[in-house]
Amino acid sequence: MTASFENIPKATHRWSGEFADTELENKFQVYMRPTRISHLQYIAFLAASIFVLLIIPEYFRLGQAPEFIWLALARVSLASVFVTCALAVRRFDTFIDEFAFLCQLVIPIALTLFDFLKGGEIMYIGNMMLVILVSYIFVPNRMVYTLAACSLGTLLAAFSLALFHQHPTSTLIQIYIMLVVSNLFGYVAMQRFNSVRRREYISYMTERQGHEALRAEVERRMATEDGLRLALSDADYASKQKTGALDDLSHELRTPLNAIIGYSESIKREIFGPLENAQYQEYISIIHNSGNHLLDLITNMLDHSKAESGTVELIETTVDVEKLVNGVLPMVGSLAREAEVTVTAKSLTAVPVIKIDEQKVRQILLNLLSNALKFTPAGGSVELIVDVAENNSVILAVKDNGVGIPKEDLEKVFKPFEQSMAHGVRGESGTGLGLSLSMRLAKLHGGYISLESKVNEGSIFTLILPEARNMSANQTA
Structure with a gap:
């Protein structure tokens, strides 16, 4: 019809x-x-x-x-x-x-x-x-x-x-x-x-x-x-x-x-x-x-x-966060000495044990630390902070007191080939892929990376891994 x-x-x-x-x-x-x-x-x-x-x-x-x-x-x-x-x-x-x-x-x-x-x-x-x-x-x-x-x-x-x-x-x-x-x-x-x-x-x-x-x-x-x-x-x-x-x-x-x-x-x-x-x-x-x-x-x-x-497939193992952090810091030691920037680590709670792809998470932390060193002037400091949130998610934050990121650029820093500044404070150039890759690797773990930044005050890049990755919390439960 x-x-x-x-x-x-x-x-x-x-x-x-x-x-x-x-x-x-x-x-x-x-x-x-x-x-x-x-x-x-x-x-x-x-x-x-x-x-x-x-x-x-x-x-x-x-x-x-x-x-x-x-x-x-x-x-x-x-x-x-x-x-x-x-x-x-x-x-x-x-x-x-x-x-x-x-x-x-x-x-x-x-x-x-x-x-x-x-x-x-x-x-x-x-x-x-x-x-x-x-x-x-x-x-x-x-x-x-x-x-x-x-x-x-x-x-x-x-x-x-x-x-x-x-x-x-x-x-x-x-x-x-x-x-x-x-x-x-x-x-x-x-x-x-x-x-x-x-x-x-x-x-x-x-x-x-x-x-x-x-x-x-x-x-x-x-x-x-x-x-x-x-x-x-x-x-x-x-x-x-x-x-x-x-x-x-x-x-x-x-x-x-x-x-x-x-x-x-x-x-x-x-x-x-x-x-x-x-x-x-x-x-x-x-x-x-x-x-x-x-x-x-x-x-x-x-x-x-x-x-x-x-x-990309995750090869997951149980990893002590303290061991992970202690292994990452020496890898950026020479870069920190050249930049004349102090790199330290601290834990705000008992250090947890997590189930992750250790190589991938190490790559995330190295990218975040390298990025922080690149945009922190001589005499500055970069800090790797370990914490566990109330919902038992694991927090690995990289905090610096560098040049910071303008508010209008916050959304594009995780996009491929996008950079807030073309060069670091010492003229170093980057690929524009490190942060984008880090975000993808974080999402593969069921987590994400958040960003807080103020110009001339510094930035905080925070890797947040879900509760399911926290083996210490699961064992306690």
């Missing part, structure tokens, strides 16, 4: 009970056609059977008199007409209205013919009123055809009564009134039935249209879900391909870079003899520092790509 049943008029004709909208009425007739065909066939076969069976009592009453022969031939002929209509209506279903009209028309004519052959049938008028009511109520047809057939039957009955029956005028008037009342009763019943059937049709089609719309929506969402799943699969495959390509590329780049860094380190230390020109000393330092920077960039890009693609 292309038309929406919410928009087309549903009003029916007052006199017929049929839809006022012609297109809608035609759709209703098409919808009802299979039911009408079955119903009409049943009535036609039933009428044919009754016509034939009535031959038996007439034979016992009339014997082999000529009247019986004519009655029998008439009944068999009419039964044949009904059987033919019943068989043909399914094949020529577009003419169902005409077939139904033929059945409605033949029966009154047949009754009048039998009345004529019998010279006045006692049950004629009763049978005619019954046929009129059956035509209105039980024969499935359009109102105009039914009215025409029943009106003709009423006229035939009126003529037959006047010609073949000897009744007083008052009796004839009463019979005519009964015929008219039968028509009125049948007409009202048919009009009501028509209205009820069409209301049921509208209700059914509206419900079906709702089901179809719901099914279409479900299919659309399933198709969208399938498309998203496929896109996600393609994106995952592309991400893994990208990670693999970066891995290969980093391997190819690290080999010559390590050679550059190693040779420049040897030249810088003058292992094979002094560099006579001071300019060469400056150049070799630049080469060495640039090589290290490029190597850090490649390493961070690869680690970030793996974390982004979800290919």
Whole structure:
């Protein structure tokens, strides 16, 4: 159904009970056609059977008199007409209205013919009123055809009564009134039935249209879900391909870079003899520092790509936080001495035992400490603070009294390749990936990194690991 049943008029004709909208009425007739065909066939076969069976009592009453022969031939002929209509209506279903009209028309004519052959049938008028009511109520047809057939039957009955029956005028008037009342009763019943059937049709089609719309929506969402799943699969495959390509590329780049860094380190230390020109000393330092920077960039890009693609797997072990902290501080010791910054650690509560990927968390702390040293001027301090919150989550905070971060830059420091400042206080450059990678590694552990900072006062980067990682709390519970 292309038309929406919410928009087309549903009003029916007052006199017929049929839809006022012609297109809608035609759709209703098409919808009802299979039911009408079955119903009409049943009535036609039933009428044919009754016509034939009535031959038996007439034979016992009339014997082999000529009247019986004519009655029998008439009944068999009419039964044949009904059987033919019943068989043909399914094949020529577009003419169902005409077939139904033929059945409605033949029966009154047949009754009048039998009345004529019998010279006045006692049950004629009763049978005619019954046929009129059956035509209105039980024969499935359009109102105009039914009215025409029943009106003709009423006229035939009126003529037959006047010609073949000897009744007083008052009796004839009463019979005519009964015929008219039968028509009125049948007409009202048919009009009501028509209205009820069409209301049921509208209700059914509206419900079906709702089901179809719901099914279409479900299919659309399933198709969208399938498309998203496929896109996600393609994106995952592309991400893994990208990670693999970066891995290969980093391997190819690290080999010559390590050679550059190693040779420049040897030249810088003058292992094979002094560099006579001071300019060469400056150049070799630049080469060495640039090589290290490029190597850090490649390493961070690869680690970030793996974390982004979800290919990083946590190798979890139970780790003593005190041991973890004591192992991290010496790793930034030389950097702190060069920066002339004091690095210390303290615990605000009993040091917990946590279940983590030790290498990944160590990398987070190293990134946070290195970042703090980079932006803390000489004479400043960096502090690694261990604490346990009231909800038993583990807190590892790196606090410095460096230059701080402007408020407008707080949101972008954890984005890849985003930096609050291009260089540290001593001119060091960074990759812009350390904090982004640290946040991803924290989230892999079910935690996150928070940031508090004020310009010229310093910053606090806080790694928060959930209670589930706190083995000390779990053992206590």
